[in-house]
Amino acid sequence: MSLLSIKNxxxxxxxxxxxxxxxxxxxxxxxxEIHVIMGPNGSGKSTLANTIFSSPRYIKxxxxxxxxxxxxxxxxxxxxxxxxxxxxxxxxxxxxxxxxANYLKSVKTSIDGKKPSIYEFIPQVENTMKELDMKEExxxxxxxxxxxxxxxxxxxxxQMLLINPxxxxxxxxxxxxxxxxxxxxxxxxxxYKNDNNAVLIITHSTxxxxxxNVDKVHILVDGKIVKTGDxxxxxxxxxxxxxxxxx
Amino acid sequence: MAKTNVDNYLDNETRNIxxxxxxxxxxxxxxxxxxxxxxxxxxxxxxxxxVLDIRLKALKLFYELSDPxxxxxxxxxxxNKIATYVKSIDKEKRTWEEVPxxxxxxxxxxxxxxxxxxxxxxxxAQFDSSTVYHNLxxxxxxxxxxxxxxxxxxxxxxxxxxxxxxxxxxIMDHKYIALHYALFSGGSFVYIxxxxxxxRPLQSYFRLNAKGAGQFEHTLIIVDENSxxxxxxxxxxxxxxxxxLHAGCVELFVKKNAFLRFSTIENWSKNMLNxxxxxxxxxxxxxxxxxxxxxxxxxxxxxxxxxxxxxxxSCEFTNISFAGKGQNLDTGLKIIHNAPHTTSVVDSKSISxxxxxxxxxxxxxxxxxxxxxxxxxxxxxxxLDSESRSDTIPVDTIQCDDVEFAHEATVGKISDEAIYYLxxxxxxxxxxxxxxxxxxxxxxxxxxxVEYAVEMNRLIELELEGTIG
Numbered sequence: 215m216s217l218l219s220i221k222n223x224x225x226x227x228x229x230x231x232x233x234x235x236x237x238x239x240x241x242x243x244x245x246x247e248i249h250v251i252m253g254p255n256g257s258g259k260s261t262l263a264n265t266i267f268s269s270p271r272y273i274k275x276x277x278x279x280x281x282x283x284x285x286x287x288x289x290x291x292x293x294x295x296x297x298x299x300x301x302x303x304x305x306x307x308x309x310x311x312x313x314x315a316n317y318l319k320s321v322k323t324s325i326d327g328k329k330p331s332i333y334e335f336i337p338q339v340e341n342t343m344k345e346l347d348m349k350e351e352x353x354x355x356x357x358x359x360x361x362x363x364x365x366x367x368x369x370x371x372x373q374m375l376l377i378n379p380x381x382x383x384x385x386x387x388x389x390x391x392x393x394x395x396x397x398x399x400x401x402x403x404x405x406y407k408n409d410n411n412a413v414l415i416i417t418h419s420t421x422x423x424x425x426x427n428v429d430k431v432h433i434l435v436d437g438k439i440v441k442t443g444d445x446x447x448x449x450x451x452x453x454x455x456x457x458x459x460x461x
Numbered sequence: 462m463a464k465t466n467v468d469n470y471l472d473n474e475t476r477n478i479x480x481x482x483x484x485x486x487x488x489x490x491x492x493x494x495x496x497x498x499x500x501x502x503x504x505x506x507x508x509x510x511x512v513l514d515i516r517l518k519a520l521k522l523f524y525e526l527s528d529p530x531x532x533x534x535x536x537x538x539x540x541n542k543i544a545t546y547v548k549s550i551d552k553e554k555r556t557w558e559e560v561p562x563x564x565x566x567x568x569x570x571x572x573x574x575x576x577x578x579x580x581x582x583x584x585x586a587q588f589d590s591s592t593v594y595h596n597l598x599x600x601x602x603x604x605x606x607x608x609x610x611x612x613x614x615x616x617x618x619x620x621x622x623x624x625x626x627x628x629x630x631x632i633m634d635h636k637y638i639a640l641h642y643a644l645f646s647g648g649s650f651v652y653i654x655x656x657x658x659x660x661r662p663l664q665s666y667f668r669l670n671a672k673g674a675g676q677f678e679h680t681l682i683i684v685d686e687n688s689x690x691x692x693x694x695x696x697x698x699x700x701x702x703x704x705x706l707h708a709g710c711v712e713l714f715v716k717k718n719a720f721l722r723f724s725t726i727e728n729w730s731k732n733m734l735n736x737x738x739x740x741x742x743x744x745x746x747x748x749x750x751x752x753x754x755x756x757x758x759x760x761x762x763x764x765x766x767x768x769x770x771x772x773x774x775s776c777e778f779t780n781i782s783f784a785g786k787g788q789n790l791d792t793g794l795k796i797i798h799n800a801p802h803t804t805s806v807v808d809s810k811s812i813s814x815x816x817x818x819x820x821x822x823x824x825x826x827x828x829x830x831x832x833x834x835x836x837x838x839x840x841x842x843x844x845l846d847s848e849s850r851s852d853t854i855p856v857d858t859i860q861c862d863d864v865e866f867a868h869e870a871t872v873g874k875i876s877d878e879a880i881y882y883l884x885x886x887x888x889x890x891x892x893x894x895x896x897x898x899x900x901x902x903x904x905x906x907x908x909x910x911v912e913y914a915v916e917m918n919r920l921i922e923l924e925l926e927g928t929i930g
Contacts, residue, residue, distance in 0.1 A: 270877070270881065292884045292887050294885075295887040301885050303882060307882040308879075309896065310900050311900030312903070317896075320892075320896055324887035325886070377886075
């Protein structure tokens, strides 16, 4: 059984019902796989991630989304998260007044439905932060407030590792990162990845893909997947761009 | 893992504890406001004539003065329907055990005597019009510290009380302070002698229990030269349909080089008109810190005044207000800089929800003699939906050139993106809002003593769930 199965999904924008974004998209992701979605700006890449998560900014007009065989098309965002899907944001939010430690405790409590043991959880957070090359004192700082772009992205990967979801969607996690930060993100993904979970990477570039075992690459143009291949497809895009796929 | 106290506190508590209604026997109850009633109250309290004179003068003023022509409408208040005097105990108690069970139960549920044991140097409790209990540790009594009910202070220390009573808040200040002086009953009196530092706070808790009742406690605190005091007052009441009235008065005197931190958590029920008056005089190099959390009440009008009368006197004012459905919290502050090198720092936050209204009025006067003074005022408000209102109304009068002055005000709405982000982390909309609001309130919560910070977080949760009142 596939982990995530998207059948013929269509979406429009909540604030403009005439704006069709996804136009019949299909996608199957199995446990153990790393999938990559590439595509030009405005093709619907981020919309896909947010559609899976039932973002209020998009309305699904047709099609279905299944997670572990269960129809989650109409499910609420928080329930989808609890079922085991995680998304790393392109522009993560800041939560003033809430320390990273308290934020992570709240997240963990929501996902697991019970408070984590502080004696186990805090050392786990500290060790994971060390692996991700994050400064120790950040744990006491307000969540994402005054963090650089790179630090915010590491914070997303940190959450992924602590939540340990069944499916992680990484939306443009590599954009705006320097070489070292990209290496750290790749390290994080490899720490997370095993045979039972899966990753869906949405990206512009192939930089993040180099250290990963990519199974499938999909080209998304104008709300539809127009081609699927292996890692070599990403390299081809890197060389030639999307011109062959744009009508 | 063993649960922390904070966890237990948060898990176990619900709004129900605030709603506990006692079936205690009321010994005496009077409605309305007449000369006859005033004379009876004064007689029962065995007061000297000069006190009765103040009451009678104030009574006259109450009927002469009119309601303020600004702020929330309170014209529906009918003083004849208010129980202006509710006597529930014949004599104030020295030990907690002596307090009648019905009353003790209410305070026990609120956690009042519990917090006393380790964290406090002394505590008092008022139930309706009567002070039921006051206690101070023996070593402090020996060092000359006075902490009694205001009624007792009038009997035991008449000269000391007379010197300060009505001197910070005069009886003609406004209509509802006149009402207060006509009816005042209970409250605390504190005198800290020179060169005395209290390492633990004193706490007074005010509980308005009777249906349709008014509470008019008078608190008078004098911190003499080179001394230090932290004073905490907590206020709550169960919810009724009848209008309740609170017109308390706080007079504070901070002498040369003295320090006073005055913290208040007001969690009145939503049938309460809270028309409270607080003033503080600060002498040379003295400091007043106001820490206020305003949660309950139908209408609040409360603007503590600090008068910085000596050079290097300072004032710090930290406030949080939370207005939910049907609430109009009109709060703020007044500061008068009346000497050179005086400093004031104001940090206020307000949260409004479900049509609640928060108004914050800051009224600052820097007199011509207050050169080299510094003022920093910051007001932030957060609205949780588009029906709610939040206003900040600053009036800054600077009559002196040589002043550092900063005034910042921001009004924000909780962002849909932030809520969505937290929802993708498994939080419900309510949990997401609660986390954001707690973060917003955090800098203020930090200023409260720990038990109160916990209570404040709990109140925020309860407000968000909409189960209060």
